[in-house]
Amino acid sequence: MRFGWLLNLVRSPVLMGFTQAAALLIIASQLPAVLGVETGWQQWLAAPHRHAASKAFGLISLALLVLARRWRPAFPSVLFIVAGMTAISAWAGFEASGGKVVRALAAGLPSRYLPGLPDWHTLGQLLLPTLVITLVSFLETASSAKVENQGEGQIWNQNQDLIGQGLAKIASGLSGAFPTSSSFSRSALNIYAGARTGWATVVSVAVVVIALLLFTPALRYVPQAVLAAIVLVAVVGLLKPRRFAHLWRVSRVEATIAGVTFLITLATAPRLYWGVLAGVLMGLTHFLHHRLHPRIIEVGLHPDGSLRDRNLWKLPPLAPGLYALRMDADLDFAAASEFERVVLDHLSANPDLKQVCLFAQPINRIDATGVETFGQIRRQLKARGITLHISGIKLPVETVLRHAGELPGDPMLKSYRTDTEALAALACQHGEPADMAAATI
DSSP: OOOGGGGGGGGGGHHHHHHHHHHHHHOOOOHHTTTTOSSSSHHHHHOOOHHHHHHHHHHHHHHHHHHHHHHHSSSSSHHHHHHHHHHHHHTTTTTTTTOOOOOOOSSSOOOOOOOOOOHHHHHHHHHHHHHHHHHHHHHHHHHHHHHHHHHOOOOOOHHHHHHHHHHHHHHHHHHTOOOOOOOOHHHHHHHHHOOOOOOOHHHHHHHHHHHIIIHHHHHEEEEEEEHHHHHHHHHHHHHHHHHHHHHHHHHHHHHHHHHHHHHHHHTTTTOHHHHHHHHHHHHHHHHHHHSSSSOOOEEEETTTSOEEEHHHHOOOOOOTTEEEEOOOOOOOOOTTTHHHHHHHHHHHHOOOOOOEEEEEETTBBBOOHHHHHHEEEEEEHHHTTEEEESOOOOOOHHHHHHTTTOOOSSSEEEESSSSHHHHHHHHHHHHHHHHHHHHHH
């Protein structure tokens, strides 16, 4: 349905917090196998015990992977390390000594399967969980895909990715398999292995098919410690704690969003989607707050010739009895009420005001609420005998206002194409040479 744009709601700080937490969780889940802790951390703390052979397989594989990445990055070291460790495992009787291996897998390709049609009651029960699973799947896709594409400097095609995932889910339903989705650790492993294009996935699928048809019996001897070491090495590269410090310098609010996403993802594991959902909600709240509180400033002429915040730079007013303002936002339903409040508050505080000049260049769009607010302000200014000047209004905004009848031929309403024209006109009204005013801007 081409709804990939919805994934743009997942902001960069949310993705950063989620990916860092996901990487940490993956490392924590694989580290016990690498160290020979086969009972899990909780049971191990109660009764410490390590399987020496598993620890040896894990640590040796880890060391070989690190050394191979440094010496020969393009060499398919993962494949050869797995093959060599599998051969040693089968020869030394690793499974018989109590070591954990992959064990027997179902051989051959999946057969066709036609699921039965559920009744309406069952469909109703499935609807909400399916929507949640779909959202989680999309968010995990976004996190892994954006991390991968940012590293490669490529643009991610959300719709194409979702089409592929949807087709894969349909295929899994017609073969009796689990629904497929993106895999954070698999994406990390692809990056670690040096994958650059979609052909890497095509080749991996071909290898899986060949393994299912020919090499399934041999896979049972692969030590789980070796697989854990592979995942560990791949995911460790994604841990970048310095990004939190960098984000804190850029924006403390967004750094807080990333930190909360990180903590909630860790706290709610294995339900990782709660962290992403919380981050998305915080991000949307932050965005809405900014839209409801646009930047509206009174401008003055800076010595460098630009129009800047008069209060911040301690600049004199452009002219006596003039209120010159600029709003750096669209004049829509979100910003309209704040815009009206700022103008009316200034009018109340300055009853001797004679002119208002709106530098409208930053306003790119106006909606019905904005038109109504603009009309109310214009009529209130006219009723008080205050002339309204508009500078640099853009064509889409001007077109909407003209269609609404809010730009009439009125001597109390003056419009200028550029800020230079507006400043020259204001200067002339107060006895200053027009060419000098134009030269300053």
